[in-house]
Amino acid sequence: MKLDKELVAASSAPLVLSILAEGDSYGYAIIQRVRELSDDQIEWTDGMLYPVLHWLEEKGQIRGRWEKAGAARRRRYYSLAPKGRSALREYREQWEVVANALKRIWRTQHA
Amino acid sequence: MHDDLEKLIGEWRGKMRESLDAQTVEEMEDHLREKVAALCAGGLENKKAFNQAVRELGSAKAVGSEFRKLETRTWLPIKIAVIFQCVAAPLAIAFLIARLRDRPLALLLGVHVFSVTMGYMLALMAGAIAGCFVLRRCFGDFSSTKAARISDQTVLLVAPAAVLTAIGIGLAMIWANLTWGRAWSWDPKEIGATCILWWLICFVACGRSGRVSPHRMMMLAIIGNIVVSCGWFGSNMLMTPSYSPFLKAQLYAVVLVHLLLLAVGMLPAGCLRQNKRGA
Numbered sequence: 447m448k449l450d451k452e453l454v455a456a457s458s459a460p461l462v463l464s465i466l467a468e469g470d471s472y473g474y475a476i477i478q479r480v481r482e483l484s485d486d487q488i489e490w491t492d493g494m495l496y497p498v499l500h501w502l503e504e505k506g507q508i509r510g511r512w513e514k515a516g517a518a519r520r521r522r523y524y525s526l527a528p529k530g531r532s533a534l535r536e537y538r539e540q541w542e543v544v545a546n547a548l549k550r551i552w553r554t555q556h557a
Numbered sequence: 558m559h560d561d562l563e564k565l566i567g568e569w570r571g572k573m574r575e576s577l578d579a580q581t582v583e584e585m586e587d588h589l590r591e592k593v594a595a596l597c598a599g600g601l602e603n604k605k606a607f608n609q610a611v612r613e614l615g616s617a618k619a620v621g622s623e624f625r626k627l628e629t630r631t632w633l634p635i636k637i638a639v640i641f642q643c644v645a646a647p648l649a650i651a652f653l654i655a656r657l658r659d660r661p662l663a664l665l666l667g668v669h670v671f672s673v674t675m676g677y678m679l680a681l682m683a684g685a686i687a688g689c690f691v692l693r694r695c696f697g698d699f700s701s702t703k704a705a706r707i708s709d710q711t712v713l714l715v716a717p718a719a720v721l722t723a724i725g726i727g728l729a730m731i732w733a734n735l736t737w738g739r740a741w742s743w744d745p746k747e748i749g750a751t752c753i754l755w756w757l758i759c760f761v762a763c764g765r766s767g768r769v770s771p772h773r774m775m776m777l778a779i780i781g782n783i784v785v786s787c788g789w790f791g792s793n794m795l796m797t798p799s800y801s802p803f804l805k806a807q808l809y810a811v812v813l814v815h816l817l818l819l820a821v822g823m824l825p826a827g828c829l830r831q832n833k834r835g836a
Contacts, residue, residue, distance in 0.1 A: 473584060473592040492592070493615035496585060497623040503700035509827070510700060515587060522584045 447487055454488060458498050461488075462526035466508055466526040467534060473499065473522070497526060507533050560605045561592070569611060579767065579806035580701030593601030600794060624702055632703075633691040633709050638682035642675070649674055655662035664686030665732050673725030673750065677789050679718035680757060682813070683711045684782030687775035691822035701771075708771035711778055726750050734833075747790030756784045776822050783815045 465471060465479050476499075479493055502508045507530035515521035526534070566586065573582045595605035616619070636740075649671055657663040657670075690707060699707070700817050729747070730740040741747060758775055763769045769777070790808045 447725050454796060472587070474588045477588075491615040491619070492588060492613045493585060493620040494623055496581060496620065497702075500624070500700040500702040501583070501627045506697070511698070511827075519587060519590070520583060521587045522580075539833050 449488060454490070457488070458490070458495075460534065460541060461500060462495075462498060462502060463507065463526060463530050463534040463537065466524055466530065470525045472524065476524075502530065505529070505533075512552050559603075562607060565604070565607050566590070568824045569607075573617045573620075574767065576617040577624065578701055578705035578708050579770065581624070584701070584809055585614060585620075595675070611790030619804065620765045627702075630682075631710065632686075632707050634686045635707065635714075638686055638714065641659060642679060642682060645678060646675060650814070650829050662732055663734075665728055669725050669728035671725075672721045672728065676718045676725055676757075677753065677785050679721070680753065680781055680785045683760075683778045684785070686711050686714075687778035687782075688815075688818045691779070691818055692776040694826050695824060695829040696822065696827065697830055704771035708764065708774040711774065712761055715757055715781075716761050716762070716777075719754060719761055722750065722754045722757060726754060745792035745795040749788030753785050753788040756781055772822070776819060779818050783812055786815075 453504070461480055461483075465476050465483075468479075471479070473492075474493055477490060477495055478492060480488055486554045498503055499510070503510050504522070509527050510522050510524050512520045513523055521529060566589065569589065570582055570586060573585065576587075582628065589607075592610035593603070593606045596609055597603060601609065613749075630673065648698070653667040653670055657667045660666060690699075726747075729750070733742070734740040758772075760781055763777060764774055786808060790804070790811075792804060
């Protein structure tokens with residue numbers, strides 16, 4: 447199933463924040479987790495994750511740090527910041543409102 | 558085989574650097590390598606794994622365009638610096654017209670003083686932005702995109718500073734030749750201005766090369782303030798034997814403050830935030 451582009455874009459920030467709420471992570475691992483959570487239904491162009499990560503970092507919702515990944519490489523890890531936790535709570539409330547409204551109307555339409 | 562892969566990654570890195578800053582490319586290269594390793598572990602040969610991984614990462618143009626969509630507001634210290642300069646320029650013109658109106662070669666002298674003053678002030682604004690950068694960094698690192706943007710905008714401020722300083726020096730030489738019969742006399746002001754001009758040119762060259770990290774560019778801008786302060790006020794000090802001790806002390810204080818800022822700039826990012834948590 448191909449998801450609507452706008453829906454994928456709107457869900458990117460809450461997905462990233464939710465994944466970081468599970469624990470610190472980095473770009474490649476975040477993409478893998480999104481695929482796992484959506485049974486490969488959500489298809490992000492891998493590179494599109496990075497503008498989202500940098501935007502969340504500029505807003506202070508996540509924090510980035512460099513760590514060694516092998517002899518001569520560095521990897522950027524991200525962690526959820528307190529601002530990110532508040533933002534995640536708000537996203538969760540908003541998405542639950544929308545999901546509940548849609549569930550109600552689709553249930554009556556199926557009945 | 559491994560060398561071929563490294564060559565391909567090197568070429569990819571070069572293409573990505575055309576649209577993205579060095580740290581973002583480094584981050585994405587780590588992703589690319591993980592992806593290639595996973596695909597090779599799944600049985601794909603190196604070149605096919607690399608091509609698939611690059612396709613899934615997206616082209617430099619596409620990723621760069623996504624980054625540009627998210628480029629938000631100009632950092633506040635940069636806005637303040639630009640506003641300050643826009644306010645100072647007409648005030649400086651008005652002041653010079655009032656002071657130099659009745660002097661011979663007034664226009665030449667006035668434009669020289671205006672150019673040099675505006676040039677030095679732009680350079681000092683760049684140093685002030687860098688000071689804000691290192692202080693803010695103590696509470697948390699900037700994202701690589703934001704840091705690169707701040708660095709690029711600071712270089713954009715310093716470029717006209719170099720042009721204005723060069724114009725000011727040229728006009729000073731013309732004025733000196735007409736007034737004293739000698740374009741250059743190796744006095745402290747001329748030497749100071751030349752040192753400042755060379756520093757500004759080197760700073761812009763470093764910024765444009767793309768090889769100096771944003772953090773190091775900010776440290777260079779702080780050093781630039783020391784160079785400008787010594788070249789401007791220090792040369793005045795040397796040329797005026799009766800230079801006020803109070804003003805001398807001010808110059809030493811300015812240099813000391815900038816040395817302290819350099820020391821702060823060498824601290825790890827977010828050090829004050831970690832200390833606050835630990836207290």
